[in-house]
Amino acid sequence: MFIFSPAMHVGAKKIGGELSERLSTGGFRFTPQRQHVYAVVLQKRDHPTAEEIFIRTKRTMPEISHATVYNCLDALVTCGLVRPVQLERGATRYCPNMEEHCHYFCDACGEVFDVPLQKDSPMKTGLKGFKVDHFDIAVHGLCAACAGKTKK
Amino acid sequence: MFIFSPAMHVGAKKIGGELSERLSTGGFRFTPQRQHVYAVVLQKRDHPTAEEIFIRTKRTMPEISHATVYNCLDALVTCGLVRPVQLERGATRYCPNMEEHCHYFCDACGEVFDVPLQKDSPMKTGLKGFKVDHFDIAVHGLCAACAGKTKK
DNA sequence: TCAAGATTTAGAATAATTCTAAACTGGAGA
DNA sequence: TCTCCAGTTTAGAATTATTCTAAATCTTGA
Numbered sequence: 001m002f003i004f005s006p007a008m009h010v011g012a013k014k015i016g017g018e019l020s021e022r023l024s025t026g027g028f029r030f031t032p033q034r035q036h037v038y039a040v041v042l043q044k045r046d047h048p049t050a051e052e053i054f055i056r057t058k059r060t061m062p063e064i065s066h067a068t069v070y071n072c073l074d075a076l077v078t079c080g081l082v083r084p085v086q087l088e089r090g091a092t093r094y095c096p097n098m099e100e101h102c103h104y105f106c107d108a109c110g111e112v113f114d115v116p117l118q119k120d121s122p123m124k125t126g127l128k129g130f131k132v133d134h135f136d137i138a139v140h141g142l143c144a145a146c147a148g149k150t151k152k
Numbered sequence: 153m154f155i156f157s158p159a160m161h162v163g164a165k166k167i168g169g170e171l172s173e174r175l176s177t178g179g180f181r182f183t184p185q186r187q188h189v190y191a192v193v194l195q196k197r198d199h200p201t202a203e204e205i206f207i208r209t210k211r212t213m214p215e216i217s218h219a220t221v222y223n224c225l226d227a228l229v230t231c232g233l234v235r236p237v238q239l240e241r242g243a244t245r246y247c248p249n250m251e252e253h254c255h256y257f258c259d260a261c262g263e264v265f266d267v268p269l270q271k272d273s274p275m276k277t278g279l280k281g282f283k284v285d286h287f288d289i290a291v292h293g294l295c296a297a298c299a300g301k302t303k304k
Numbered sequence: 305t306c307a308a309g310a311t312t313t314a315g316a317a318t319a320a321t322t323c324t325a326a327a328c329t330g331g332a333g334a
Numbered sequence: 335t336c337t338c339c340a341g342t343t344t345a346g347a348a349t350t351a352t353t354c355t356a357a358a359t360c361t362t363g364a
Contacts, residue, residue, distance in 0.1 A: 029330080029341065051320080065344045070321070086238035089352080091320060102287075104279045115278045126267045127256045129296025135254075136290045144281025181310065181361070203351080217313050222352070241321080243351060310361075317354065328343070334336085 019081065026079040036061045037072035041082055041096045047103070047112040049091035087112065087138050102137035108146035115139075171233065178231040188213045189224035193234055193248045199255070199264040201243035239264065239290050254289035260298035267291075 019038050020030040028034070040056045041048070048056070054069045073094055076082040085093045087105045095103075097114050104113040117137075141147075171190050172182040180186070192208045193200070200208070206221040225246055228234040237245045239257045247255075249266050256265040269289075293299075 031329090031342070033343070049320090063344085065346095067322080067345080068343055071342075084241065086241070089236065089238070089244050092241050102278070104282050106282075107285065113279055113282070126254070126291065127265055129299065130256050130258075130265070130291070131294040131299040132291055133259065133293040135292065137287065138289075139278065139282070139284055139287040141285040142283040147281065147283040183311070183360090185312075201351090215313085217315095219314080219353080220312055223311075306364085308362090308364105310359100312359070313357085315355090317352100319350100319352075321348100321350075323348065324346090326344085329341085331339095331341105333338090 022079040022081055023075065026075065028075045028079065031072075033061065033064055033068050034072045034075060036064065037069060038076055038081065038096075041073075041076070041094055045096060045114075047085055047087075047093040047095050049093050051091060053094065083136075085112075085136065085138075102139060104139045104141070104143070106143035106146050107140055108142050108149075111143055113143070174231040174233055175227065178227065180227045180231065183224075185213065185216055185220050186224045186227060188216070189221060190228055190233065190248075193225075193228070193246055197248060197266075199237055199239075199245040199247050201245055203243060205246065235288075237264075237288065237290075254291060256291045256293070256295070258295035258298055259292055260294050260301075263295055265295070 019035060023030050023034060036057050037053060039060075040053055044056070050069055050073060053073065054064070054066055057064050057069060073082065073084075077084055077094075080098065081096065083095045083098065085095050085103060087093060087103060093112070095114070099116060101114045101116045104115055105111075106113075171187060175182050175186065188209050189205060191212075192205055196208070202221055202225060205225065206216070206218055209216050209221060225234065225236075229236055229246075232250065233248065235247045235250065237247050237255060239245060239255060245264070247266070251268060253266045253268045256267055257263075258265075
């Protein structure tokens, strides 16, 4: 039987169960690779790219391949456990926070901040006949630290 | 002297003047290539990719190169005449509508709809110390036509 | 007119992602 | 238990999107 990676120290059993359930609901199998990738995405919620997730996953599963990381991420996205985030031209990032929130992106240092949406947003009914599935809100600018540096 | 392309039939002089002014304010030169690319982006506002813009621009300027289209688009973005839009993984799209608006994207047919933002959005003050430059809002789902097809 | 710097060009290079074919895995049924 | 099958993984090739490079060309200001 598969022993869960030491990287995943908090609520492993619960998260494993949730993952397993979601995967099978989505018609996917529960595999060690998917478990590792999901653990990596949950562990450091800094909106990593697929490449970054690949590197981190290799630490506990050195034989994992590039294509598998993409496959796992696609499965996780389809199952609603992870969201893809496009903040700039280039690599897609991944976010395991499935609450309704927006991303504040610092154009200077590249850091991403999750900010919950307070009120029910106006996107729900903005276009007649359009059936909304979800929305992505990216706010660009300078984070407090970078704004301070620039000003002086 | 450069004669403006027949593709640009409405308000050419005004748009040319606006373009010229914005470019020089941004420290760029006014070139035929930039004029053609901007005309193409204005002409059919269907959020084309750089590749699509390249193909359309070749119709009136067959010798233009790929790199130049990217260069021109970057200049236009920097000058605030065009916005880059990331709606999916893959190629960046370009939008010449500089009003505050969001993009409704049909995941079925790929069509993009501009929808103005009614009220002052809550993104202005969402994160303490963050200096907002602009925001991008993408709403995913099904357009009226595709939602109708799926339902039946 | 000339020089400096900006721009354009074709094509090479890089980055991000997807595809391919072969090997592997685990569960269903004999 | 054995075998088959579909799903999954793997390495590496292929594709797509974008950026880089170096040479040629163009503009602008002195």
